[in-house]
Amino acid sequence: MKHDQLIDFRSDTLTKPSTQMRQVMANAEVGDDVYGEDPTVNRLEQKVAALLGKEAAILCSSGTQSNLLGILSQCQRGEEYIVGAPYHTYKYEAGGAAVLGGVVPHTVPLSDDGGVDAQALRAAIKADDPHFPISRLISLENTHLGRVVPQQRMLDARKVADEFGLCLHLDGARLANAAVASGESMATLAAPFDTVSLCCSKGLGAPVGSLLAGSHEVIHKARRWRKMLGGGMRQAGVLAAAIDYALDQQMQRLDEDHAHAQRLALGIIGLPGMRVAESATNMLYLHFDRTEDAAKVSALAKAQGILVPAQADMRLVTHIDIDNMMIERAVNVLNSILADVLAKPEVPVTN
Numbered sequence: 001m002k003h004d005q006l007i008d009f010r011s012d013t014l015t016k017p018s019t020q021m022r023q024v025m026a027n028a029e030v031g032d033d034v035y036g037e038d039p040t041v042n043r044l045e046q047k048v049a050a051l052l053g054k055e056a057a058i059l060c061s062s063g064t065q066s067n068l069l070g071i072l073s074q075c076q077r078g079e080e081y082i083v084g085a086p087y088h089t090y091k092y093e094a095g096g097a098a099v100l101g102g103v104v105p106h107t108v109p110l111s112d113d114g115g116v117d118a119q120a121l122r123a124a125i126k127a128d129d130p131h132f133p134i135s136r137l138i139s140l141e142n143t144h145l146g147r148v149v150p151q152q153r154m155l156d157a158r159k160v161a162d163e164f165g166l167c168l169h170l171d172g173a174r175l176a177n178a179a180v181a182s183g184e185s186m187a188t189l190a191a192p193f194d195t196v197s198l199c200c201s202k203g204l205g206a207p208v209g210s211l212l213a214g215s216h217e218v219i220h221k222a223r224r225w226r227k228m229l230g231g232g233m234r235q236a237g238v239l240a241a242a243i244d245y246a247l248d249q250q251m252q253r254l255d256e257d258h259a260h261a262q263r264l265a266l267g268i269i270g271l272p273g274m275r276v277a278e279s280a281t282n283m284l285y286l287h288f289d290r291t292e293d294a295a296k297v298s299a300l301a302k303a304q305g306i307l308v309p310a311q312a313d314m315r316l317v318t319h320i321d322i323d324n325m326m327i328e329r330a331v332n333v334l335n336s337i338l339a340d341v342l343a344k345p346e347v348p349v350t351n
């Protein structure tokens with residue numbers, strides 16, 4: 001590793017395709033996927049459906065799109081989806097389900113383990129009353145902030161969904177990380193859900209693409225929504241080939257990213273003014289008492305080629321483009337910067 005090489009902890013979406021991945025993309029057999037004639041896309045959709053234990057899957061441009069298709073394909077206008085308040089499908093997807101589908105979100109608080117308690121779900125489900133939207137779907141997430149949500153939460157949510165006739169969707173943007181960390185298969189983790197969104201451009205390291213998996217009927221509806229949203233991608237086999245490669249060659253190595261996050265957690269010394277919180281997967285959080293300190297750490301780290309966000313809840317994400325030596329360098333540099341910044345609290349001005 002060159003010392004002037006950037007170490008970018010801002011996200012696992014920043015990874016670049018390797019030479020080998022680019023090679024399989026260049027050699028991909030392609031056709032027009034809107035005609036259903038791209039053999040590489042067709043094979044990938046079948047493969048991911050099998051990996052997630054579902055009947056069918058559809059390749060989407062992004063996790064936002066696959067989550068949106070999951071909701072729109074199972075809810076009508078005037079219906080609602082119940083969702084953990086900090087989950088991505090509510091907080092970070094521009095309100096797409098409400099804007100485009102007239103589907104109302106109802107947010108519920110999370111339990112300490114990052115899941116949603118069955119009681120909170122029950123309390124959110126509406127009676128059949130003309131004042132209320134019709135409760136139709138529950139949307140959960142795994143991993144959440146790098147934590148693997150206990151599977152019992154998902155099984156409990158399934159029970160509630162069955163009791164009230166609701167659908168259950170999983171934002172499994174990082175389900176591959178959850179599977180590798182827990183030692184369970186993705187199919188086992190996906191089993192309680194009607195639909196599952198799996199992102200391949202995060203820890204898996206493909207350049208583009210997420211898949212939505214579910215029943216033939218739901219995926220058929222999702223295909224119409226995807227077309228309407230401008231997501232019919234024609235010769236998408238070049239992308240499907242990269243995803244296929246990522247699933248075969250880059251999934252099991254996620255445990256390296258998890259070990260790197262743990263190494264960072266062990267190596268970074270907790271100091272007054274900040275707290276280190278590790279997850280079981282590829283994320284580590286440095287919680288600063290003061291945003292100004294986080295901003296200083298971010299600026300000083302950048303000057304040494306290490307990119308971390310300037311936020312009080314500073315998320316460091318490990319991924320395929322960060323190796324052992326980079327982790328060791330990051331531990332040293334960050335410790336020295338943190339010691340410096342946190343040793344010099346600003347003296348409050350008094351009159």
Ligand SMILES: Cc1ncc(COP(=O)(O)O)c(C=O)c1O
Pocket residue numbers: 061062063064065088089141171173174199201210
């Ligand atoms: C938990 C989670 N779900 C969904 C998404 C959306 O993925 P995309 O950025 O591909 O739209 C993200 C993106 O970071 C995410 O972290």
